[in-house]
Amino acid sequence: MTPDDSIVLRFEDVSLHFDATVALDHLSLEVHPGQTYVVFGAAGSGKTMLLKVAVGLVRPDSGRVSLFGQEITGLREQDLFDIRARVGILFQEGGLFDSLTVAENVAYPLTNQRVLRQAAVTPEGSAGNGAVRTVDDRVRESLRFVELEETLDKFPAELSGGMRRRVGIARAVVSAPALLLYDSPTAGLDPITANTIIALILKERDLRNTATIMVTHRYQDGHLMANFRYNPNSGQIERARGGGDVSQVSTKFLVMNAGRLVFEGTEPELQASQDPYVRKFLRVGGA
Ligand SMILES: Nc1ncnc2c1ncn2[C@@H]1O[C@H](COP(=O)(O)OP(=O)(O)OP(=O)(O)O)[C@@H](O)[C@H]1O
Ligand SMILES: [Mg+2]
Structure with missing residues (x-):
């Protein structure tokens, strides 16, 4: 086993069931340092389970999960503890x-x-x-x-x-x-407070190049993550420059449906999707 820090988190064909309920269905993904994943999906689509399986709080039925290059799927609780500290x-x-x-x-x-x-x-x-x-x-x-x-x-x-x-x-x-997981950080908050929370998440990401996975129901949250960045010189959140700007390139959107990853791509790709389920998450300022 050679730990590889260039991939923060890797899911390989991960599935999880609760009796007849499919929580995660053959899910694969890779998260790199500094990268942001914004996760959308209906209630019960597996978003929280994705995060819990990522840190070994819930063990999948099949597939492999690696954190910082180390496979955690079979680890003892004590060893998991040390990895989870990161x-x-x-x-x-x-x-x-x-x-x-x-x-x-x-x-x-x-x-x-x-x-x-x-x-x-x-x-x-x-x-x-x-x-x-x-x-x-x-x-x-x-x-x-x-x-x-x-x-x-x-x-x-x-x-x-x-x-x-x-x-x-x-x-x-x-x-x-090195990896931060946020499960619905803005749920139940008014829009102004919600934006304050996202500003903090952006600041943390951009100050330390933290890999970030954020589950949310608000399209606005993902839009901010993809298009804004924290400028340490001004101490302000600023609109990222277009084209090859880092945060644009490194923010990806995932959409989950009944445990399956039904979309993975950039914000423009998400905007262009014709899938009716995916389009449900596109409304700016949506619930
Ligand atoms: N401990 C459990 N026992 C049985 N079923 C569970 C358990 N935890 C989760 N599930 C089921 O797994 C599926 C995925 O749940 P999960 O909590 O990941 O949904 P979610 O996408 O986070 O939903 P929400 O948006 O409501 O938070 C759901 O069908 C849920 O009912
Ligand atoms: Mg949840």
Whole structure:
């Protein structure tokens, strides 16, 4: 087994069933560093299962899944733990612990992952000068990233829905993961708050060249991911230049239907699709 970091995630002919229900149907895909995948699909089409299988939280019935060049399909839970430390996840249900403060929630991936603890919680490339940063520093930095540093000692129940989502993002990015999975990050939010969330996701992607898979029901979310980028010099989200701009080229859209990948391509290709099911996801500003 030669780990190959040029492919962040690979699915090869992956299938998953729950009794007679097909959750994933012979699914294959490859995600490269810095690449964005936007996943559309009806309720129950397998979007969440795609993410859960990607990190080994659910094991497929057949096929192979590799993370960072290592096949995870047959790995023991302990070994999976270490690989999973390199992936950040924002769960569809939010997944914050009600009994923990915001700071404790955000610290959770750092204090519960062996690899990161052993590395004195200094991920490659982040501290630069080799300085060891404490969990507390990292938590503050992550909450500052989502502009919620002042909520450190609050409990999730004291926050608005949009703020809770931002805490979820802070927790997902705190370990500086190479792959980020976002399950419906804008669901249930008003359009302005939703755009703020997408801006954070863009910022994280473009600051660190993170591979990103984002499940969403909003066409606008995918459109923003494909056409906008974070400019570290201005600190602003800007429209990407046309033609060969990086984010245009590296954002792909996937459409799932009953566990099957029924579309994979760029935004212009998605726009050009004549498939009635695929076209359902095209409405700008859609639900
Ligand atoms: N634990 C489970 N037991 C039985 N069936 C399940 C389980 N988890 C998921 N499924 C089924 O697998 C299929 C895919 O589910 P999944 O959660 O991936 O859908 P989804 O595309 O994320 O939907 P939504 O947009 O509503 O979140 C569905 O038919 C669902 O009912
Ligand atoms: Mg889901």
